[in-house]
Amino acid sequence: MYKSREGANCLKLKRSRFLKRDREAVASTVGTIMALLVFLTFLSLFTNSYIPVWMQANERSHMNVVLNQFGDLKGRIDNMIVSAKITGKTEFMMYSPITLGSEGIPIFASPTAGQLIYAPVGSPNTGFSMRFNYTLSGERVEFNESGGGFIQLWAPNRYYVQQWVAYENGAIIVKQVDGQVVRAFPGILLQKIENKVNIV
Structure with missing residues (x-):
């Protein structure tokens, strides 16, 4: 009987050590x-609250x-036009950088890319045409002028308003989904000299 009590106590001691280790493991897991x-x-909280505000600020800044x-x-194109009128030369070199996309947030949000579109004069989706006739001193005069072409940046913003910014016929036009506005007007000059109307 003495041996069985000693064996039972030893078994209880081993079991309590095992349970103690088991409880420590459960506590560390929890x-x-x-x-x-x-x-x-x-x-x-960071990705749902702070990232959208940060990205909206990045896209607005862009x-x-x-x-x-x-x-x-x-401004550079207007200067080229003035230089061409003064010097008579029509070939000029000019560059002007356009930033295509806004910055992203590393790991959390990718940068927003933009698309630069160039349509030369004579493209079917751009330009203007002015045609009219008038009689001057009994002689019929036809007026036929056309122009066109544009450079446009499309910014498919995800957090800020999607916008299209274009330089077309001397004007800067900003378009959004709900409308468009001319931010810089073209230089148009109407002159009447000796019964003639010049459009410059």
């Missing part, structure tokens, strides 16, 4: 799961930069 839940809560760059492009 602690790890709780730490992961806290981390995931903060991560989801559109402001693009408007300034298109204004610079218009």
Whole structure:
């Protein structure tokens, strides 16, 4: 009987050590799961609240930069037109950078890419045409002028408003889904000299 009590006590001691180790393992597992839940809560709060605000600011900043760059492009082209009128030369070299996309947030949000579109003069989807006749001193005069072509940046923004910015016929046009506006008007000059109307 003495031996069986000693064996039973030894078995209880081994079992209690095993249970103690088992309880420590359960506690560390629960602690790890709780730490992961806290981390995931903060991560989801960051990605659902802060990332959209940050990306909207990035895309808005990009559109402001693009408007300034298109204004610079218009200024350079206007200077080329004036130089051509003064010097009589029509061949000039000019460059003007256009930023195609906004910055992203590493790991969390990819950059927003833009698309630059160029349509030369005579493209079917751009341009203007002015045709009219008038009689001057009994003589019929036909007026037929056409122009066209554009450079356009399409910014398919995900967090800010999608916009199209275009330089067309000397004007800078900003288009959104709900409408469009001319941000810089073309230089049009009407002159009447000796019963003639010149459009410059």
